[in-house]
Amino acid sequence: MKAVVWHAVGDIQLEDVPEPKIQAPTDAIVKITTSAMCGTDLHLIRGTMPGMKDGTIIGHEAVGEVVEAGTGVRNFSTGDRVVIPSTISCGYCSYCRAGYQAQCDNANPGGKLAGTAFFGGPEAAGAFDGLQAEYARVPYASTSLVPIPPGVSDAQAIMVSDIFPTAWFGAKLAEIRTGDTVAVFGAGPVGQLAILSAYLQGAGRVIAVDHNTDRLALAQAQHAEIVDFDTEEPVAAIQDLTGGIGVDRVIDAVGVDAERPATGVPAEQAQQFDTEQQQAAPEGNTTGGGQWVPGDAPSQVSQWAAQAVAKAGSIGIIGVYPQTISSYPIGVVMNKNLTVKAGNCNHRHYMPGLLRLIAEGGVDPALLLTENEPMTDVMAAYREFDRREPGWIKVALNPAA
Ligand SMILES: [Zn+2]
Structure with a gap:
């Protein structure tokens, strides 16, 4: 065969x-x-x-x-x-x-x-x-x-x-309740289905963050409010859209930064194929071109998520973080009384x-x-x-x- x-x-x-x-x-x-x-x-x-x-x-x-x-x-x-x-x-x-x-x-x-x-x-x-x-x-x-x-x-x-259950699971991890305002980071296939799942699980508003115009258009077609992180600072945009409160829930459908090559992989091979599971990753924080050491800093999306969520809000992580990643903005999580849930679907x-x-x-x-x-x-x-x-x-x- x-x-x-x-x-x-x-x-x-x-x-x-x-x-x-x-x-x-x-x-x-x-x-x-x-x-x-x-x-x-x-x-x-x-x-x-x-x-x-x-x-x-x-x-x-x-x-x-x-x-x-x-x-x-x-x-x-x-x-x-x-x-x-x-x-x-x-x-x-x-x-x-x-x-x-x-x-x-x-x-x-x-x-x-x-x-x-x-x-x-x-x-x-x-x-x-x-x-x-x-x-x-x-x-x-x-x-x-x-x-x-x-x-x-x-x-x-x-x-x-794979992808619809993963998205649905992400919305469950984020603990969406009726009427909640939800931000979905990453508008690849899983992110799109996370938008759908959030609405199906009762979200009142969904804000989708990405920078790929096709994906943002598709998110908008699902009536998510779209934020392009290439043209605006996403946390500020979310604050602006929510009266300075932030969102109740976040679904992280990105995970570890897409543009950070794994150590040991020759750059030309790494560039030949893109990395991210959900194909939706922000690329903003690696433009300096420095060599990435796994675990050296929280991913961009994890920082945005912790900042964009309201006090006492919750974050569901379905984007992939390899076992070698050991950093997360835990200080923000602790001081804002946040709940973070994550897992393989x-x-x-x-x-x-x-x-x-x-x-x-x-x-x-x-x-x-x-x-x-x-x-x-x-x-x-x-x-x-x-x-x-x-x-x-x-x-x-x-x-x-
Ligand atoms: Zn078993």
Whole structure:
């Protein structure tokens, strides 16, 4: 089968690899009908998320059809349409039962403390073969796969594999209540869905901060009030918009600064592919060109978030901060009585509900799917995605084409 295979930093290839096989009774094999590209994949390609194993298939978003179920999989059979969650979880440990699938005790072969397991990631995440392929092996299929309700398209369902649950989770972390004024930092695909999620969870106002004009236009089309940090100081703009009080809640959909290269990655490789998971990062604080040492200063967005939020407000962080980052504006947090919640998304926990919302017809995340590329064009698609071609928000890959 064809798959997108990681070989080295800056070196991925579309190549023929053996089809996956059932390895445990709880596995299922899914024929992928739609996959997608995510900013996280660019992290892996650039090496800003290190530790990839040569030969790993990348990709962690997919919709497909069950073609084989292990003997232990009692709730799915051949032909079922499913979404595959990006994170892998067992479904039976105490964390999974409590809805913390990202902290599953069993999914990561590295052990209980090894971190979140996900498809197409580095060895620390389990080195599972990913989903930019014609077929994929899904461990713990019974409790991982999510059936797609009738009437929900692949283009809608692919958003539920990773980015819509992540955005929804961000709004939950931010503790949005009815009528709240919410700032969303980062208006990439996850930020856009965070705007949607904030409104769905009751926000009265949403302010979106980015500097990419396409993204700001899309945020405005969702009726967020837009702030361009290239043309105005975002904290001052937010203060101005809120009577000097600040916002009640912040969703950080940016994470660690996009333009800071990871140490050890040659600059030309680092520049070849962009970094940020949510593809929406501010670029303002690195124009001095100094060498970045991980953990040397709080990220720009974390400083803006802590300053822009009202006293006693709360911040939800879904933008990626690598484990090496140890700085955060904790003094501001403490002295303003702020609440900060963060985490890797527990995808499986939110997916059934989001699919129901889509099936009911009031919500259509597929509006953000701007590109649909045959997987045979994946290399060109990655380059265009990396350059943030105008209008490129979210890119689906079609393995069958
Ligand atoms: Zn578990």
